[in-house]
Amino acid sequence: MHDNDPFTKALSLAGAQVFPAILNAAVDMNLFEIIAKAETSLGMCASEIASKLPNQHSDMANRLERMLPLLAVHSLLTCSIRTNQDGDTEKVYALSPVGQYFTRNDQQGSSLAALSTLIYQGYRNVWKDTKDAILDANNHNHFQKVYGKLAFEYMETDREFGNLFGQAMSQAGPLVMKSILDSYKGFEGISTLVDVGGGYGQALKQILFHYPSIKGINFDLPHVVENAPPVKGDRARPSQKGFDDSKFILGKGE
Numbered sequence: 742m743h744d745n746d747p748f749t750k751a752l753s754l755a756g757a758q759v760f761p762a763i764l765n766a767a768v769d770m771n772l773f774e775i776i777a778k779a780e781t782s783l784g785m786c787a788s789e790i791a792s793k794l795p796n797q798h799s800d801m802a803n804r805l806e807r808m809l810p811l812l813a814v815h816s817l818l819t820c821s822i823r824t825n826q827d828g829d830t831e832k833v834y835a836l837s838p839v840g841q842y843f844t845r846n847d848q849q850g851s852s853l854a855a856l857s858t859l860i861y862q863g864y865r866n867v868w869k870d871t872k873d874a875i876l877d878a879n880n881h882n883h884f885q886k887v888y889g890k891l892a893f894e895y896m897e898t899d900r901e902f903g904n905l906f907g908q909a910m911s912q913a914g915p916l917v918m919k920s921i922l923d924s925y926k927g928f929e930g931i932s933t934l935v936d937v938g939g940g941y942g943q944a945l946k947q948i949l950f951h952y953p954s955i956k957g958i959n960f961d962l963p964h965v966v967e968n969a970p971p972v973k974g975d976r977a978r979p980s981q982k983g984f985d986d987s988k989f990i991l992g993k994g995e
């Protein structure tokens with residue numbers, strides 16, 4: 742059987758739920774952060790990774806050895822063979838350029854980890870009845886049907902979900918904004934910029950960092966603004982290119 746053989750492809754799709762579950766477990770267990778700190782570029786073997794986990798048991802490395810190849814098949818890790826001093830070989834795993842996006846190792850602490858947790862765990866009740874969202878003619882907002890409220894109203898009552906949403910947006914957003922700022926020049930010449938629905942204000946902070954003369958107003962719902970982590974700037978050197986947080990204002994919507 743070949744990889745592109747229809748039965749092989751169909752069989753792998755029949756088990757398609759396994760990969761999101763393993764990716765979610767890897768994010769929850771901080772595996773990408775652990776592997777990112779490997780001492781050599783070749784990476785770490787399963788028992789070395791297991792030794793860094795807070796939970797220890799004798800089968801841990803063996804269980805990791807069953808999940809790490811799946812992450813490698815999906816290009817999140819690289820896998821190579823290391824020969825030890827005694828001549829034994831073992832598999833070692835390192836972070837790939839794709840896997841880097843699931844760590845928070847860049848300067849802004851941006852990452853796709855919280856976004857994947859939001860989509861897998863945060864929305865788990867929404868996924869259960871997906872077909873209902875299609876078949877029920879009266880279902881115009883599936884989130885509202887499942888939770889009894891519109892998404893942003895619900896987030897005000899379920900702070901855990903609201904915080905996860907806020908983290909997902911503020912950690913993933915900068916990765917997109919970085920490319921926008923590289924090519925889009927429409928912010929040039931603006932004196933005041935209002936980000937309506939700006940969440941925790943990370944996107945606005947990035948724009949103000951590139952355009953220090955802009956005054957920014959981050960506008961969002963009161964509970965979002967109240968929970969936003971403080972935005973720290975570069976007040977000591979406001980005339981230099983950088984982010985001056987005296988120009989950053991939080992606006993509360995209703």
Ligand SMILES: C[S@@+](CC[C@H](N)C(=O)[O-])C[C@H]1O[C@@H](n2cnc3c(N)ncnc32)[C@H](O)[C@@H]1O
Binds near residue numbers: 962
């Ligand atoms: C998809 S998120 C965008 C997050 C943000 N732009 C970022 O990059 O992190 C949409 C945002 O709109 C906000 N929002 C929804 N309804 C709002 C309203 N009536 N007034 C102000 N903000 C609102 C939500 O709280 C949420 O933070």
